Amino acid sequence: MQSQKRDVKFFVLHGFGGGTYEVEPLVERLRKSGYEVFAPILKGHQGSSSKMAKTTYREWIESAEIHLAQFTDNSENVIFIGFSMGGLIGFNLSQDKKFKAIVTINTPIFFWNIPQVFRNLMEDIKNMRTENIRRYIRAKKNSPIRSMIQFLIMLGKTKSKLDDVHSPILVVQALDDDTVRLKSAEYILNNVSSEDKQAFYVDRGGHLVLLSPKGDRVIEKILNWEALS
Numbered sequence: 704m705q706s707q708k709r710d711v712k713f714f715v716l717h718g719f720g721g722g723t724y725e726v727e728p729l730v731e732r733l734r735k736s737g738y739e740v741f742a743p744i745l746k747g748h749q750g751s752s753s754k755m756a757k758t759t760y761r762e763w764i765e766s767a768e769i770h771l772a773q774f775t776d777n778s779e780n781v782i783f784i785g786f787s788m789g790g791l792i793g794f795n796l797s798q799d800k801k802f803k804a805i806v807t808i809n810t811p812i813f814f815w816n817i818p819q820v821f822r823n824l825m826e827d828i829k830n831m832r833t834e835n836i837r838r839y840i841r842a843k844k845n846s847p848i849r850s851m852i853q854f855l856i857m858l859g860k861t862k863s864k865l866d867d868v869h870s871p872i873l874v875v876q877a878l879d880d881d882t883v884r885l886k887s888a889e890y891i892l893n894n895v896s897s898e899d900k901q902a903f904y905v906d907r908g909g910h911l912v913l914l915s916p917k918g919d920r921v922i923e924k925i926l927n928w929e930a931l932s
Contacts, residue, residue: 718787
């Protein structure tokens with residue numbers, strides 16, 4: 704049975720070149736727990752990679768802002784959750800809006816954990832499978848060079864905005880993330896101005912941690928986070 708609706712709302716964003724499937728387990732669990740949740744698709748992420756290549760990082764941010772305005776006119780009762788690049792967009796939106804709290808999940812400041820990529824490829828070879836290889840090929844296909852350049856521009860501009868973030872923040876990072884280096888979480892925590900800030904690390908979750916066996920641990924941490932009260 705679904706519990707009574709809560710006052711706080713959740714706005715959940717997916718990552719670069721991805722979609723709502725990346726955050727679906729979290730969204731479903733939040734809704735079952737009685738929260739109002741909105742998980743939109745960013746502009747350019749609805750179809751082919753060629754469509755994505757025609758959009759800019761500013762349009763990604765603007766589309767998130769438009770969706771947020773459609774969701775609520777009071778951001779102060781919203782907990783913003785950003786997976787990967789979605790966390791960077793959250794930092795940009797928080798320049799003009801005050802969120803009740805922010806959660807980032809595997810959000811990059813420093814990306815491509817090359818040693819972990821190598822370990823994943825060796826694991827494929829050892830176990831005679833192609834799971835990671837296929838994932839890397841798919842990621843390359845979904846990430847046009849023009850879009851990657853736009854991502855890098857946004858990343859560079861976002862770093863200087865972290866000290867303007869004052870909302871309580873929970874930084875979630877998988878220790879074996881092959882896309883985001885561990886020091887990204889440390890950088891975020893060291894550079895935001897939030898008084899209430901904490902990190903939550905999980906092992907063996909990978910970049911798509913919410914879709915991994917460790918996803919439940921992340922979801923439980925968010926649901927039990929003090930900032931929700």
